[in-house]
Amino acid sequence: MTSQAGRIALITGASRGIGRACALGLAKAGAQVIACARSKAGLEELDDEIFAATGQHATLIPFDITDGDAFDRLSAVLFERFGRIDAVVHAAAISGTLSPVTHHEPKDFDKIVTVNLSATWRLLRALEPLLRQSTAGRAIFFTTSESVTAGRAFWGPYGATKAAMETLVRAWADEVEITPIRAAILSPGAMRTRMRASAYPGEDPQSLPHPNEIVPLILELADASKVPPLETVSFPSWKTQAATIA
Template sequence: MSKRLDGRIALVTGASRGIGRAVARAFAAEGATVVAVARTQGALEELDDEVRSAGGAPLALVAEDLRKTDKVEQIAAALYTRYGKLDILAGCAGLLGQLGPIGHIKAKTFDDVFNTNVRMNWDLIRYCDPLLRLSDAGRAVFLTSDCPETLTPYWGGYAASQAALETLVKTWAAETAKTALRVNLYNPGPTRTRLREQAFPGENPETVPAPAVHGDPLIALCSPDEQRTGEKIAYTA
């Protein structure tokens, strides 16, 4: 029986934990060749063990800090050399930073948040765009939130980075609308992740969904049949 992502080459960032980890597992289970990227080698190896134990194909593990532009360029070059294309780009890495009044945010923290949530994804876009165009049905999706709309006090740094990311992604979608590439944003809503725990330390984690619930929606968004582009899709239970 064929699987939904059979033969697809998928690059997943933030794959060592949270939604990125769940997405990497879900993509592998559906037949994709997954290139899993994160900073922690040990966590990536644990993920690979889990995928193999579940009967999936071994992952291609890349332990790198993608905030370094040269690393993104090197990974894109390696993808072209090994696979000749990229079918799926799933940008799942994110950083919360410091919650508090805008004027109290430390400059280094602000820079770290924008380097992770915006600059890194911009690098992924510019280096992976040519590879995705070589696919018969390139698909890209980036995680976001409802922060740009809600404008919640004390979330200014994170919300600004999400707003910038959404502008980049939607602009890219408009630029590629007449190609086979489809580019979207995905808002997972409250999810049992480390970022959520940092933002709401007193919350009972059992009251919010586990990352695994996002596997099917993101598989659908990254499948060759998906035709939406430039949209922000929210998770619905």
Template structure:
């Protein structure tokens, strides 16, 4: 746990989606340990309650927000509730997502394609739209959107997931260019192969013990939420510990 005397996010408010498991859960715990109040968003109420117990046992605080991100109006209500209670937002971790299906392009069912884009892309845009005004009110708003190496490798059978993550990176880059004169900093993160349920779904024959844990990966992502961050609109590759800054368009 972080040293209570040197907590880097003391007094800040941060939203974490997909907070009931995996990287989102690990990040929520770390953010709370650094002194922030975490608004934990996920579909699974039981997982959120377990997270809340862990955060409180470690001396942190959280607000649970059970929400299916396919509920677009619910995302809007979340933004309104944050505005009413705190009047601002200091941090966002847009982590929730789904794999969809690994399949030849021509074999992807329309309903699966549409649902995957709704959860991975449309909900991310809706979340950004809901909290952008609140992040602008922060003295040092920080946003992190989880991407994937699939967005760039575009391997066979990964077209659906790859396309959704590429779209999210495009949203982040444009958002960063719109806000680069403000205190707000927004970046994408490629966490790399991680020991999560989604990775097991995608690669069932893989030995999970060969992969870094969600806690290890989350610890590398956490600093992007600190006020010292100056980069915006880039992509942080956790596995390679490399930040790619994209040139601002003319």
């Protein structure tokens, strides 16, 4: 397992699903985890598991990423306490209701834009100064399949916001190329998560990979000694390549 000893990692959406698995995996690899999510109870359960596995507590920050001003407060608190961030894993997202583009209510559409796109910009704006203090800052963002970002029926707002998020992250990565910061965009594929279950209620969740399976890839992308590729990394493809190499 790739070591994250001495590194400080912030994870959004850390109370469940992929975010929770990433937080626990990074903690087990030695990172000081800063776990962010709306659910205080979910974060406390995560912390119990991290403490049981490592003997160390995570830093828990319950906040709603639709609250733009919360990001600025978060940045100030983290700078005062840690002085830097070494890795960011932005796992928080929503798919919204699957329906025709013109059937979405404005408030629901606006929420998808806020969570999936605006919050990413807020996160970059708040955490770039902290990532610049790291000797090897790493920022990992989750996207979805190319068929969805290219435009698939009933997935319009979700696909549009993820496509825009990718463009935003690529532009930012180009801007910070002269710094030690590197970004990665990761497509996890179908995984055993609540979001997936809401979109495909008839699917057998046991037929899908557990979020824990993506942790080795997260550790590789967050590794200070490696430079992650900016092109989108696909978890299923990476898993196949890793198994072939092994």
